[in-house]
Amino acid sequence: MTTTVPYTGSEKESLHAALDRHRDVVLWKLEGLDDERIRRPMTGSGTNLLGLVKHLATVEYGWFCSPFGYEVEKLWFDPATEDMAVAPEESTEDILAFYARARAAADRAIAATDLETTGTAWDGRIVSMRWVLIHMLEDVVRHVGHMDIVRELLDGATGAHPDTSGEVRGQG
Template identity: 85%
Template sequence: MTKTVPYTGGEKESLHIALDRHRDAVLWKLEGLDDEQLRRPMTPTGTNLLGLVKHLATVEYGWFCAPFGYEVEKLWFDSATEDMTVSPDETTADILAFYDRARTAADRAIEVTDLDTTGTSWNGREVSMRWVLIHMLEDVVRHAGHMDIVRELIDGATGTHPAAG
């Protein structure tokens, strides 16, 4: 079932649920596709669904965990150049598990970090958890939109969230 942002919820709760609802949409965009379809480059730059999930996992760690001193999984790839590239030895299950671990770590960081707490981002800027939540909501929504288009090009499926059941 699609999560709904509470109409009168608190700031942190509302931002977190909004983020989670679009994270879930990202995973929904993968449903029913085989490995070849998930890896199929659909733009001249090679954008594919599985690469977008790998990127989103990387930035979950990079924005929610690293700036605030929380543990970050050791990456097996160069995050500056390979976070949207899925190599033949990386399985779909590997990438989905990576995304799940990153989301779980990010959720823990969100839960225990006050919105006004600041940390230092990868580019040296001081950022608050509030700013990171807003930034990541923007990033996930942007890439979920890319995934909408890529999925439609693959099999014609459209929609931003599963239909309410």
């Protein structure tokens, strides 16, 4: 089932639900694909679905956890240059587990931090949790759009969110 944004929820609840709605689509875009297609570069820059998941995991830690002093997983790669690149030795299962851990850590940070609380971002800017939620919603939605295009190029499957049956629309 697709997460819905509450019609009368609080600001934090609504922003978090909107983020979750698109985080769920990140995983849905991988459904039904084998490992080769999940890793296949589909643009001139090498964009592939698994690389986008790796990037999104990295930024979950980098925006929700680091600025506010929450624990961040030690990365095995340089996030400045390798967060969208998937090395042959990085398994799909490992990247998906990394995304799940990052998402869970971010959810704990969101739950524990008031919207007005500020922290220091990686580039020295002072940011509030409200700003981070909005920024991450923008970033996830942007990359889900990339995933839409990559998935359609791979097998013709389209759709912004799963239908009520949970199946990918298109040729699948």
